[in-house]
Amino acid sequence: MASTLSPQQLLDSAVVDPEGNKIGKVGNVYLADATRQPEWITVRTGLFGTKESFVPLQGANMERDGVHVNVAKDQVSEAPRIDADGRLSMDESAELYRHYGMPVPRTAPDAGIGRGPAGSGQGGRAGGRPEDRGKAAKSGKGTPDAEMIRSEEQLNVGTEQVETGHVRLRKYVVTEEQQVTVPVRHEEVRIEREPITDGSARPGDExxxxEQDIALHAEKPVVRKETRPVERLRASTETVTEDQTVTGEVRKEQFDVQDDSTKKRRKS
Incomplete structure (x- = not known):
């Protein structure tokens, strides 16, 4: 029995088998009289959801995509045909448990299983009042009240992180010409002529x-290369938040009330 589940959680939820197959949607919730906890649900299957089959809640748990049960979809389709009339006898419950190969839970000798919210305290030996969509909630006296629940879809928008691209850092070598102006020095010969006025002879004037030789010198540019670091490149990521508008289509139910007594039709 799924003691952590409530009828309000279960109603109209999708029912999924252990293989992830969707069986149908919950139509009714049946509570055990002894514990007032959900023990069975009926699942609407078939064309337009007109067929209802009983599914046990032993080991069931609620997930985001619906209630996950421990029986296969084929077992539900082949389950014994029992009218979902608001109560299950002990024999009917035992027959269903035998079909699913599950042990029958211990209950009081005179206990039965009924459908409805826990704590209603009505419904006789089988107990419980119906808590299903689109069916009357019967009391001990009077005419049953009509009840219908309207549902609608809502957009549930979240975010997920996806990869949008890559940034790669790479360095490569290029060759370019550079022109540098550098001052250089060189020696030149300057000739000076000086007249001798005294007319006296000197040694070597014969x-x-x-012949005399004079060495001339000059500087020339010398190019040497050296590698020096000149710049550092770093890459990092930062998160930028921006608003995006998400558009989606949702469906919702509308009520159509047709009153034959006044020949009026109202929509809401």
Whole structure:
């Protein structure tokens, strides 16, 4: 028995088997008289959900996509046909448990199983009042009241992180020409002529050939290369928040009330 589940949680929820197959939607919730906890649900299957089959809640748990039960979809389709008339006898409950190969829970000898909210305290030996959509809630006296629940879809928008691209850092070598102006020095010969006025002879002034050699010097540019770090590149990520508008279609139910006595039709 799923003691943590409430009828309000279960009603109209999707029913999923252990393989992830969707069986149908919950139509009615049946409570055990002894514990007033949900023990059975009926699942609307077939074309337009006109067929109802009983499914046990032993080991069931509620997930985001619906209530997950411990029986297969095929077992539900082949379950014994029992009228969902608001109560299950002990024999009917035992027959269903045998079909699903599950042990029958211990209950009081005179206890039965009825459908309805816990704590209603009505319904006789079988106990319980109906808590299903679109059916009358019977009391001990008077005419049953008509009840219908309207549902609608809502957008549930969240976010997920996806990869949008890559940024790669790479360095490569290019060759370019550079022109640098550098000052250089060189030696040149300057000739000076000085007249001798005294007419006196000096050693080495004899008439004849003579030769002297003067070395000239000059600077020339010398290019040497050296590698030096000049710039550092760092890449990091930062999170930027922006608003995006999400559009989606949702469906909702509307009530259509047709009153034959006044020949009026109202929509709401």
């Amino acid at each position: 008439l004849g050939e003579q």
